[in-house]
Amino acid sequence: MTEQLSLWQAEIQSCQSLRDLDEIRVRLLGKSGEITALLKTLGALPPEERKEKGAEINHLKTVVAETIDSRRYQIEESELAERLIKEKIDVTLSVTPEAVGSIHPISQVFNEIISYFSNFGFEIATGPEIEDEEHNFSALNMPDHHPARQSHDTFYMMPDEAGIRKLLRTHTSTVQIRTMRRQQPPLRILAPGRVYRCDYDATHTPMFHQMEGLVVDKGINFGHLKATVIDFCKHFFERDDLIIRFRPSFFPFTEPSAEMDIGCDRSSGGIKFGQGNDWLEVFGCGMVHPNVLKNCGIDPEEYQGFAFGFGVDRFAMLKYGIPDLRAMFEADARWLSHYGFSPFGGK
Numbered sequence: 285m286t287e288q289l290s291l292w293q294a295e296i297q298s299c300q301s302l303r304d305l306d307e308i309r310v311r312l313l314g315k316s317g318e319i320t321a322l323l324k325t326l327g328a329l330p331p332e333e334r335k336e337k338g339a340e341i342n343h344l345k346t347v348v349a350e351t352i353d354s355r356r357y358q359i360e361e362s363e364l365a366e367r368l369i370k371e372k373i374d375v376t377l378s379v380t381p382e383a384v385g386s387i388h389p390i391s392q393v394f395n396e397i398i399s400y401f402s403n404f405g406f407e408i409a410t411g412p413e414i415e416d417e418e419h420n421f422s423a424l425n426m427p428d429h430h431p432a433r434q435s436h437d438t439f440y441m442m443p444d445e446a447g448i449r450k451l452l453r454t455h456t457s458t459v460q461i462r463t464m465r466r467q468q469p470p471l472r473i474l475a476p477g478r479v480y481r482c483d484y485d486a487t488h489t490p491m492f493h494q495m496e497g498l499v500v501d502k503g504i505n506f507g508h509l510k511a512t513v514i515d516f517c518k519h520f521f522e523r524d525d526l527i528i529r530f531r532p533s534f535f536p537f538t539e540p541s542a543e544m545d546i547g548c549d550r551s552s553g554g555i556k557f558g559q560g561n562d563w564l565e566v567f568g569c570g571m572v573h574p575n576v577l578k579n580c581g582i583d584p585e586e587y588q589g590f591a592f593g594f595g596v597d598r599f600a601m602l603k604y605g606i607p608d609l610r611a612m613f614e615a616d617a618r619w620l621s622h623y624g625f626s627p628f629g630g631k
């Protein structure tokens with residue numbers, strides 16, 4: 285009987301599929317299987333012999349069943365391994381060059397600016413593009429009929445039933461108000477976003493991008509503002525020799541207000557920084573007006589702030605030598621492949 289067992293075991297072990305294995309199981313252990321038939325012979329035996337033979341056949345049955353189980357497990361394992369190999373997706377496969385997209389210069393410049401300011405603890409803040417007059421003008425110290433409202437060429441919506449007129453925000457300074465009304469100082473925020481004005485030529489599009497900065501804390505002064513924006517411009521334009529000047533200006537929401545210019549040379553047609561007698565206006569900035577702080581529930585006796593705002597598209601044009609602003613928004617793949625950036629870093 286041991287010989288018979290070894291034969292069956294060898295047969296089971298050589299089995300390659302679950303189907304063949306099941307056939308063997310039925311043939312040996314099934315209702316009319318060979319081992320079942322052996323068990324049936326027990327009844328005809330004398331009692332002493334039956335006991336001994338019974339134990340032997342039952343042992344045989346257990347060993348065969350166990351061998352089948354363990355072989356089934358092996359076959360299942362190897363079938364799974366085979367399937368995993370067959371269905372494997374190679375996620376490390378490199379992207380074919382023709383399928384690579386590129387990063388738009390505006391996104392690139394937004395990322396450069398954000399990564400610089402995040403070193404100094406500035407957080408990103410956002411607000412809606414469809415705004416109300418309160419956030420776009422009134423709270424920024426431009427009450428109704430204030431002449432500065434006219435300079436913004438605002439796109440207004442039809443008034444609602446309550447007579448409230450929404451508008452497309454004309455600047456990201458709205459986010460100053462939204463942030464200060466939500467959060468107590470100290471504050472350091474950077475507000476990137478789209479803004480809208482009714483204007484269109486080589487250097488103006490009805491939609492463009494601004495970056496707003498706001499710092500509110502105790503003891504903030506104009507020196508902090510100057511150092512922040514000068515260092516930023518040197519870093520952004522990758523030049524230590526930038527010539528920079530602050531010119532007194534007027535914005536209703538800052539006092540004093542200034543505009544920052546970068547000295548340049550335009551005599552060759554292009555723009556060269558670090559030389560020449562021309563000035564390029566790049567930044568609006570100033571100390572947050574006490575009325576603006578008060579409008580947001582912040583005590584100007586206790587807290588001071590500085591703010592700045594600039595056109596991101598213009599920064600992109602200056603840094604990467606892009607001549608016409610309008611092309612930025614035409615979604616022309618040829619333009620993008622020329623001026624765009626690799627998603628894997630670099631040009």
Ligand code: DAH
Binds near residue numbers: 567568
């Ligand atoms: N909001 C101004 C504009 O769009 C730019 C600006 C000027 C923002 C001075 C500021 C600032 O935060 O302090 O023309």
